[in-house]
Amino acid sequence: MYLAHCLLLLLAGLLVLSQGQLHPELHGQRHTHRPHQEAPGTAEGSPSLKVTAGNTAFALRFYHLLASQPYGDNIFFSPLSISSAYAMLSLGVRAHSQTQILEGLGFNLTEVSESDIHRGFRNLLHALHLPGDRLEIRVGSALFLRPELPLLPSFLNDSATFYESKLFRMGFEDTVGTSKFINDHVRAETRGKIVDLVSTLSPDTVMVLVNFMYFKALWEKPFIPSMTALHDFYVDEGTTVKVPMMLQDTQHHWYFHDRYLPCSVLRMDYKGNATALFILPNRGKMEQVEEVLTPEMITRWNKLLRKRYFYRKLKLYIPKFSISGSYKLDQILPRLGITDLFSQRADLSGITEQLNLQVSKSFHKAILEVDEVGTQAAVATGGFVTFWSRHNHEVLRFNRPFLVGIFSTNTQSILFLGKVVNPTKP
Ligand SMILES: *[C@@H]1O[C@H](CO)[C@@H](O)[C@H](O)[C@H]1NC(C)=O
Ligand SMILES: *[C@@H]1O[C@H](CO)[C@@H](O)[C@H](O)[C@H]1NC(C)=O
Numbered sequence: 001m002y003l004a005h006c007l008l009l010l011l012a013g014l015l016v017l018s019q020g021q022l023h024p025e026l027h028g029q030r031h032t033h034r035p036h037q038e039a040p041g042t043a044e045g046s047p048s049l050k051v052t053a054g055n056t057a058f059a060l061r062f063y064h065l066l067a068s069q070p071y072g073d074n075i076f077f078s079p080l081s082i083s084s085a086y087a088m089l090s091l092g093v094r095a096h097s098q099t100q101i102l103e104g105l106g107f108n109l110t111e112v113s114e115s116d117i118h119r120g121f122r123n124l125l126h127a128l129h130l131p132g133d134r135l136e137i138r139v140g141s142a143l144f145l146r147p148e149l150p151l152l153p154s155f156l157n158d159s160a161t162f163y164e165s166k167l168f169r170m171g172f173e174d175t176v177g178t179s180k181f182i183n184d185h186v187r188a189e190t191r192g193k194i195v196d197l198v199s200t201l202s203p204d205t206v207m208v209l210v211n212f213m214y215f216k217a218l219w220e221k222p223f224i225p226s227m228t229a230l231h232d233f234y235v236d237e238g239t240t241v242k243v244p245m246m247l248q249d250t251q252h253h254w255y256f257h258d259r260y261l262p263c264s265v266l267r268m269d270y271k272g273n274a275t276a277l278f279i280l281p282n283r284g285k286m287e288q289v290e291e292v293l294t295p296e297m298i299t300r301w302n303k304l305l306r307k308r309y310f311y312r313k314l315k316l317y318i319p320k321f322s323i324s325g326s327y328k329l330d331q332i333l334p335r336l337g338i339t340d341l342f343s344q345r346a347d348l349s350g351i352t353e354q355l356n357l358q359v360s361k362s363f364h365k366a367i368l369e370v371d372e373v374g375t376q377a378a379v380a381t382g383g384f385v386t387f388w389s390r391h392n393h394e395v396l397r398f399n400r401p402f403l404v405g406i407f408s409t410n411t412q413s414i415l416f417l418g419k420v421v422n423p424t425k426p
């Protein structure tokens with residue numbers, strides 16, 4: 001008789017922009033004792049750059065899949081959290097199921113080998129955690145499994161070595177207690193931002209994998225809170241909502257109106273090695289801009305936004321908001337070619353030889369908060385009215401749906417990606 005045992009994957013990505021100080025007690029504390037065998041993610045030829053192209057391709061494929069849904073919801077997710085969790089899982093997956101995962105994650109296996117991928121992620125996660133940066137980024141994984149389930153030593157070793165995964169043994173008979181334990185862990189790791197990630201655990205679950213990402217950063221050029229005021233935000237033809245709109249009118253920023261596409265693009269830097277890209281399609285042109293949202297376009301925008309020419313004074317309106325995205329990856333990833341893992345064909349014999357494991361459910365949740373001082377998790381909204389004027393003082397008004405990407409600059413990674421359709425919908 002075929003007996004499937006459930007493996008649950010939970011991924012939480014969080015980006016917050018928030019009041020006040022970073023947490024100094026945490027800052028740069030993790031990983032200080034890690035051996036520095038490899039150059040950090042910034043260096044030319046560093047291993048993390050081998051996973052950059054695959055990760056970016058995956059981020060955009062995933063985005064397009066979500067955006068192709070008929071309803072105009074907000075989108076917000078952490079591609080890096082999803083990629084690193086599944087790359088870690090691939091350590092325990094054999095045969096064709098493994099190739100499927102790595103290719104589904106955007107890697108071309110003739111160009112980058114499996115070991116390059118794991119070394120790339122180790123280097124990338126390490127670079128994100130380097131002490132000295134003025135950001136707070138925490139990325140991590142945890143495995144929760146039954147006490148009697150024997151894991152292969154190689155999987156235990158590799159998941160800890162490359163992905164810094166933590167291991168917890170626990171019974172799943174008490175589904176309520178176990179859910180609470182997992183939720184408490186995620187809540188603690190995301191500083192209280194992601195609560196109740198898992199609601200119901202089925203009693204036949206034998207293993208749960210959680211991945212989370214927490215990002216908190218301060219704007220290089222913060223907004224002045226007293227200038228924030230309620231303004232209209234045009235969700236669509238028939239819907240207008242009121243949002244607290246932040247305003248800056250004396251700062252310089254990198255931005256431009258695309259000559260070839262109906263959109264404006266703004267770069268907002270954080271203190272530290274991260275930056276946000278806000279893309280504001282002209283009214284009614286969201287789909288047209290989404291269609292050309294490719295790795296090449298993002299590279300092009302990033303290049304243009306380094307040119308001194310586009311650094312100009314700007315009157316900037318951006319909503320203060322918080323949005324979230326929740327996704328059932330077990331339903332989404334098969335559409336990117338990762339099918340075996342969620343079926344009876346799954347070969348997870350690299351995790352344990354004792355049971356017929358199959359991934360039953362996989363969730364991803366990401367939250368973004370943007371305010372005057374910074375971002376916790378990340379996304380921004382776009383609506384834009386522009387005036388060209390002689391005195392070179394333009395207005396950029398994010399008062400209609402917009403796209404937002406948050407990038408780690410030294411690792412060239414997309415930490416978060418999203419679309420803000422309605423900033424009042426949490
Ligand atoms: C993978 O890379 C090889 C060599 O660069 C290339 O010929 C091939 O077309 C690529 N495959 C895909 C699916 O992009
Ligand atoms: C960026 O990261 C590097 C290490 O990769 C660090 O030395 C530097 O201080 C960081 N820059 C800022 C502005 O935090």
Ligand SMILES: *[C@@H]1O[C@H](CO)[C@@H](O)[C@H](O)[C@H]1NC(C)=O
Pocket residue numbers: 153154157158161
């Ligand atoms: C763990 O993995 C590392 C890297 O692959 C290897 O060097 C080390 O020998 C392994 N340790 C054990 C106990 O298997």
